[in-house]
Amino acid sequence: MSAPPKNPERAGVRSPTRARIAERTLRTDRWWQAPLLTALGLAVFVIYASIRSWVRTAYFVEDYHYLTPFYSPCLSDSCVPGSSDFGTPIGELPMIIPLGFLVLPFLLGFRLTCYYYRKAYYRSVWLAPPACAVAEPHRTYSGETRLPLIIQNAHRYFFYFAVIISLINTYDAIRSFRGADGGFGIGLGTLILVGNVTLLWLYTVSCHSCRHVTGGRLTHFSKHPVRYWMWTQISKLNTRHMQFAWTTLATLMITDFYVMLVASGTLTDLRLIN
Numbered sequence: 001m002s003a004p005p006k007n008p009e010r011a012g013v014r015s016p017t018r019a020r021i022a023e024r025t026l027r028t029d030r031w032w033q034a035p036l037l038t039a040l041g042l043a044v045f046v047i048y049a050s051i052r053s054w055v056r057t058a059y060f061v062e063d064y065h066y067l068t069p070f071y072s073p074c075l076s077d078s079c080v081p082g083s084s085d086f087g088t089p090i091g092e093l094p095m096i097i098p099l100g101f102l103v104l105p106f107l108l109g110f111r112l113t114c115y116y117y118r119k120a121y122y123r124s125v126w127l128a129p130p131a132c133a134v135a136e137p138h139r140t141y142s143g144e145t146r147l148p149l150i151i152q153n154a155h156r157y158f159f160y161f162a163v164i165i166s167l168i169n170t171y172d173a174i175r176s177f178r179g180a181d182g183g184f185g186i187g188l189g190t191l192i193l194v195g196n197v198t199l200l201w202l203y204t205v206s207c208h209s210c211r212h213v214t215g216g217r218l219t220h221f222s223k224h225p226v227r228y229w230m231w232t233q234i235s236k237l238n239t240r241h242m243q244f245a246w247t248t249l250a251t252l253m254i255t256d257f258y259v260m261l262v263a264s265g266t267l268t269d270l271r272l273i274n
């Protein structure tokens with residue numbers, strides 16, 4: 001967490017201590033392209049995920065046990081038969097509440113407070129600043145020291161919830177190794193679910209908080225060789241965290257879209273085994 005500025009009024013880009021440049025930026029390249037593409041990419045996911053989370057149709061393929069990650073775990077009596085492997089402790093839910101409402105706040109919290117996404121939407125949505133050497137429109141700066149941005153510091157706790165959700169998605173992927181006769185089987189949907197959960201794990205363990213959990217607060221790495229090894233591996237993955245962040249947004253949508261096509265009867269699942 002950055003140190004709180006003593007006076008946010010004097011910490012903004014127009015404060016007296018900053019260089020006096022009339023132009024917003026002296027850059028002549030297409031500095032606006034990256035924040036624009038980022039904003040568009042995030043908007044596509046938010047719109048798609050919101051619609052799919054609320055429609056309550058075509059989210060489960062009973063024959064092969066394909067459950068879209070947007071509805072997992074499905075814990076309500078409103079879930080279609082067979083989709084609630086963890087029981088239905090919640091009872092019926094009105095249409096206004098998404099069936100995945102129990103995990104959505106944690107998933108959203110994990111992504112929104114992610115160090116990479118913070119950079120992405122601070123730049124592309126809040127323009128704070130939109131790019132290096134481009135003045136932001138805000139006159140004050142208080143960092144992440146006040147509500148609501150101080151909540152960003154809860155990221156380390158959201159990480160533990162994300163691990164639980166990834167375990168549930170792993171369970172779903174394992175359950176999708178099923179044929180129409182109830183025995184073992186593999187279809188294209190199985191491969192998509194497995195690919196999605198693999199990337200979700202890579203995104204989750206490459207998290208900065210995971211890196212801290214494994215190797216943080218140690219005085220001597222030499223006295224903790226196992227943790228040092230884990231920290232080293234996670235540090236390597238951490239350099240790819242941005243790629244995992246974007247790839248998993250895409251695979252979440254692809255997985256959901258494929259389940260929707262098969263569940264609605266628009267597409268027949270391509271079966272590889274049984």
Ligand code: FES
Binds near residue numbers: 114206
């Ligand atoms: S830093 Fe991105 S998920 Fe933790």
